[in-house]
Amino acid sequence: xxxxxxxxxxxxxxxxxxxxxxxxxxxxxxxxxxxxxxxxxxxxxxxxxxxxxxxxxxxxxxxxxxxxxxxxxxxxxxxxxxxxxxxxxxxxxxxxxxxxxxxxxxxxxxxxxxxxxxxxxxxxxxxxxxxxxxxxxxxxxxxxxxxxxxxxxxxxxxxxxxxxxxxxxxxxxxxxxxxxxxxxxxxxxxxx
Numbered sequence: 001x002x003x004x005x006x007x008x009x010x011x012x013x014x015x016x017x018x019x020x021x022x023x024x025x026x027x028x029x030x031x032x033x034x035x036x037x038x039x040x041x042x043x044x045x046x047x048x049x050x051x052x053x054x055x056x057x058x059x060x061x062x063x064x065x066x067x068x069x070x071x072x073x074x075x076x077x078x079x080x081x082x083x084x085x086x087x088x089x090x091x092x093x094x095x096x097x098x099x100x101x102x103x104x105x106x107x108x109x110x111x112x113x114x115x116x117x118x119x120x121x122x123x124x125x126x127x128x129x130x131x132x133x134x135x136x137x138x139x140x141x142x143x144x145x146x147x148x149x150x151x152x153x154x155x156x157x158x159x160x161x162x163x164x165x166x167x168x169x170x171x172x173x174x175x176x177x178x179x180x181x182x183x184x185x186x187x188x189x190x191x192x
Contacts, residue, residue, distance in 0.1 A: 043180060044106045049168055050181035052105075052114065055098025056164045057187055059121070062091025063159065078139045081152055085132035088156070092125040110174055113167020120162060127155040 067083050070076040099118050104111040131151035138144035165187065168174040178184040 043177070045173060045177040046180040048102065048105045049174060049177040050183045051102045052099070052168060053165075053178070053181060053184040053187045055095050055102060056117070057183065058094035058098060059091040059159070060164070060187060062087055062094075074142045074145050075139065077149065078135050078145050081149055082132050082135045085128050085135070085152055085155070088128045088159070089125055089132065092121050092128070096121050096125065105171075105174060107171060107173045110171040113170050113174070117162075117164065117167050120158075124155055124158050124162075127158070128152070131155055 066087055067080060069084055070080045096118060099114060099121070102114070105114065131148055131154075134148040134151060135145065138148055163169075165178065165184065168178045168184065
């Protein structure tokens with residue numbers, strides 16, 4: 001039974017220590033300084049590929065929503081063809097702006113594809129704008145309108161023949177990044 005006084009003494013000491021702390025202002029530890037978390041870009045190459053595909057998508061959407069050409073009269077054919085070419089030029093302008101703003105990819109020596117697409121888009125844009133201006137100029141002259149419409153068709157055929165993703169597919173690191181970029185996967189799917 002001797003253990004009781006020892007246990008009682010220990011409890012009394014702890015109680016006295018606990019009570020001694022009563023009435024004292026509680027001291028809280030200082031707040032932690034704010035934490036700034038910097039999340040590194042997990043995949044800059046895939047981000048670049050997504051930007052490339054987003055830029056090209058402007059033209060793809062434009063082509064999908066082209067106004068119809070009304071061939072019922074030469075005047076209507078001229079006007080509606082001019083509208084169509086204006087839309088194409090607008091889509092090319094948006095895509096060119098996006099591709100130029102994107103800059104070189106984060107892969108050494110891999111910018112040739114983007115530059116080639118920019119060059120092709122710029123050439124086709126010039127052809128389409130020239131054809132549009134020619135259509136406007138010769139409106140009412142059936143033979144000249146027919147020739148101008150042929151120029152417009154040639155510009156559209158060049159657009160149709162382009163492989164927009166060739167610049168990505170020709171560089172293995174960019175081709176792999178294209179597969180990780182949802183914008184590119186959507187662009188590469190056949191329409192249907």
